[in-house]
Amino acid sequence: MRSGSPSGSGSSPIDDRTAKARIRDTAIECFAECGVAGTTARKVADMAGVSPGLVIHHFGSMEGLRAACDEHVADAIRRAKAGAMASGPELDVFGLMRDTDIGFTGSYLARMLSDDSPAVENLVDDLIADAELYFEQGVESGMLRPSDDPRGRAVVLVLWSLGGLVLHRHFKRLLGADLTDPDLATNPSLMAYMAPAYEILGSGIFTEALASRLRSAATEAKETGPERAPSTQSAQKETR
Amino acid sequence: MRSGSPSGSGSSPIDDRTAKARIRDTAIECFAECGVAGTTARKVADMAGVSPGLVIHHFGSMEGLRAACDEHVADAIRRAKAGAMASGPELDVFGLMRDTDIGFTGSYLARMLSDDSPAVENLVDDLIADAELYFEQGVESGMLRPSDDPRGRAVVLVLWSLGGLVLHRHFKRLLGADLTDPDLATNPSLMAYMAPAYEILGSGIFTEALASRLRSAATEAKETGPERAPSTQSAQKETR
DNA sequence: TAGCGTATTGAACATGCGTTCAGGCTCTCC
DNA sequence: GGAGAGCCTGAACGCATGTTCAATACGCTA
Numbered sequence: 400m401r402s403g404s405p406s407g408s409g410s411s412p413i414d415d416r417t418a419k420a421r422i423r424d425t426a427i428e429c430f431a432e433c434g435v436a437g438t439t440a441r442k443v444a445d446m447a448g449v450s451p452g453l454v455i456h457h458f459g460s461m462e463g464l465r466a467a468c469d470e471h472v473a474d475a476i477r478r479a480k481a482g483a484m485a486s487g488p489e490l491d492v493f494g495l496m497r498d499t500d501i502g503f504t505g506s507y508l509a510r511m512l513s514d515d516s517p518a519v520e521n522l523v524d525d526l527i528a529d530a531e532l533y534f535e536q537g538v539e540s541g542m543l544r545p546s547d548d549p550r551g552r553a554v555v556l557v558l559w560s561l562g563g564l565v566l567h568r569h570f571k572r573l574l575g576a577d578l579t580d581p582d583l584a585t586n587p588s589l590m591a592y593m594a595p596a597y598e599i600l601g602s603g604i605f606t607e608a609l610a611s612r613l614r615s616a617a618t619e620a621k622e623t624g625p626e627r628a629p630s631t632q633s634a635q636k637e638t639r
Numbered sequence: 640m641r642s643g644s645p646s647g648s649g650s651s652p653i654d655d656r657t658a659k660a661r662i663r664d665t666a667i668e669c670f671a672e673c674g675v676a677g678t679t680a681r682k683v684a685d686m687a688g689v690s691p692g693l694v695i696h697h698f699g700s701m702e703g704l705r706a707a708c709d710e711h712v713a714d715a716i717r718r719a720k721a722g723a724m725a726s727g728p729e730l731d732v733f734g735l736m737r738d739t740d741i742g743f744t745g746s747y748l749a750r751m752l753s754d755d756s757p758a759v760e761n762l763v764d765d766l767i768a769d770a771e772l773y774f775e776q777g778v779e780s781g782m783l784r785p786s787d788d789p790r791g792r793a794v795v796l797v798l799w800s801l802g803g804l805v806l807h808r809h810f811k812r813l814l815g816a817d818l819t820d821p822d823l824a825t826n827p828s829l830m831a832y833m834a835p836a837y838e839i840l841g842s843g844i845f846t847e848a849l850a851s852r853l854r855s856a857a858t859e860a861k862e863t864g865p866e867r868a869p870s871t872q873s874a875q876k877e878t879r
Numbered sequence: 880t881a882g883c884g885t886a887t888t889g890a891a892c893a894t895g896c897g898t899t900c901a902g903g904c905t906c907t908c909c
Numbered sequence: 910g911g912a913g914a915g916c917c918t919g920a921a922c923g924c925a926t927g928t929t930c931a932a933t934a935c936g937c938t939a
Binding site: 434435436509510512513514515520523524527534537541542543544546547548551552554555556558559561562563564565566568569570572573574591592594595596597598599600601602603604605606608609610613 | 674675676749750752753754755760763764767774777781782783784786787788791792794795796798799801802803804805806808809810812813814831832834835836837838839840841842843844845846848849850853
Binding site for chain 2: 886887888889890
């Protein structure tokens with residue numbers, strides 16, 4: 400097997416990555432496609448063309464490999480976002496992966512978001528902080544409506560978007576839109592998702608009649624005191 | 640160990656479930672808490688107070704157990720929804736779990752949604768069909784705005800909601816709202832999630848200025864022809 | 880009471896896993 | 910040229926897993 404040493408002459412245009420980098424990239428692909436449980440050291444080793452022992456030698460354990468992948472993907476997304484931010488703020492969070500050039504970033508993130516991982520937690524926190532900033536700028540420039548709870552709105556919108564990414568299989572099945580497509584930016588099928596999403600974000604779904612009813616119910620609930628803690632839903636369920 | 644036969648006199652108020660039912664319920668709890676990978680036949684058997692062999696004897700294999708749990712949870716949700724529908728349609732999809740009295744339904748669903756499972760797929764399809772119906776009724780009664788794409792809107796809203804359920808750990812961490820709380824209906828902390836959600840669904844987040852800009856960009860894109868396939872985002876990214 | 884079928888056990892099996900380790904290979908530097 | 914360091918292999922180990930199976934306990938029917 401070829402050594403793939405980075406100190407080589409560079410005459411080989413095929414694959415000049417370190418074996419360690421190759422293992423990491425392969426693992427990201429494998430985690431994204433098979434999930435954490437379906438990814439074994441032997442499978443990664445086979446796909447990367449190395450021995451199982453080398454996987455452990457470079458990353459200490461499978462947990463270490465997983466952590467390295469988390470960090471690498473989080474960094475890639477952060478870099479992409481930083482680049483996007485430098486060239487102008489964005490108003491939406493749906494195009495998170497747009498500028499990330501690593502193909503499996505979306506699928507990988509989709510897998511990892513539902514697990515517990517410090518790196519992913521930090522990434523989510525960053526995305527929300529960024530979104531809150533974007534939204535603030537959007538409000539100032541008159542593009543976005545102000546919110547009673549800017550942070551809450553950012554959290555809900557980012558997590559809805561990321562949740563949609565996690566459920567990308569269902570979106571693909573139901574709308575034909577693949578949110579993890581590496582060529583996200585140029586994929587026309589994405590419109591099946593974006594159009595309804597922008598409709599909702601554009602004007603909401605409630606009519607003014609219902610919205611005012613909900614508002615009055617909420618204020619009423621506040622005045623009655625929080626100990627009754629009636630959910631907003633109760634306003635809709637008065638027929639029951 | 641006690642037999643737990645269902646043909647008993649019924650004098651034992653402790654647990655009159657069949658061993659098979661006990662295994663299934665325990666497995667749902669275990670799948671919900673530890674995920675598919677973390678759930679082993681021995682662990683389920685221990686928690687249910689039976690031998691590992693009995694788990695396989697009743698369900699054929701771990702895959703069979705998983706399928707039985709899927710079906711059971713899907714049925715429970717469907718039953719709850721049917722009951723709710725009989726007493727009046729609901730306008731939102733956030734209270735999906737509200738009437739489901741089995742504590743781990745929410746957590747279980749959150750785990751299973753991101754995997755592939757025919758039972759869960761059917762359930763999602765049903766939820767979306769129901770939501771589309773609810774929305775239609777809401778439009779007719781003047782509560783909801785009509786949509787250019789009613790099905791697309793239903794798909795996006797249901798999957799955003801379910802995606803939020805999958806990411807419940809992040810919601811809990813960031814807003815303190817636990818979407819998988821068995822006592823969802825009476826949980827006041829849920830407001831931290833519901834308030835921003837209703838704000839977004841109430842009036843959207845775009846101002847009329849941006850909305851009209853997006854609309855004109857979309858029609859322009861349609862007229863230019865689909866072969867260029869510019870995404871809606873391009874309207875926002877003209878500074879880049 | 881005898882017989883039968885189901886429920887249940889606990890020991891066993893094969894498999895695949897993560898991980899370890901002794902050793903070979905290939906560079907680099909003295 | 911020789912020594913050393915790092916990369917890498919492949920066989921091995923111990924372990925946990927899903928599953929099988931013979932044997933036992935129980936409850937119902939005749």
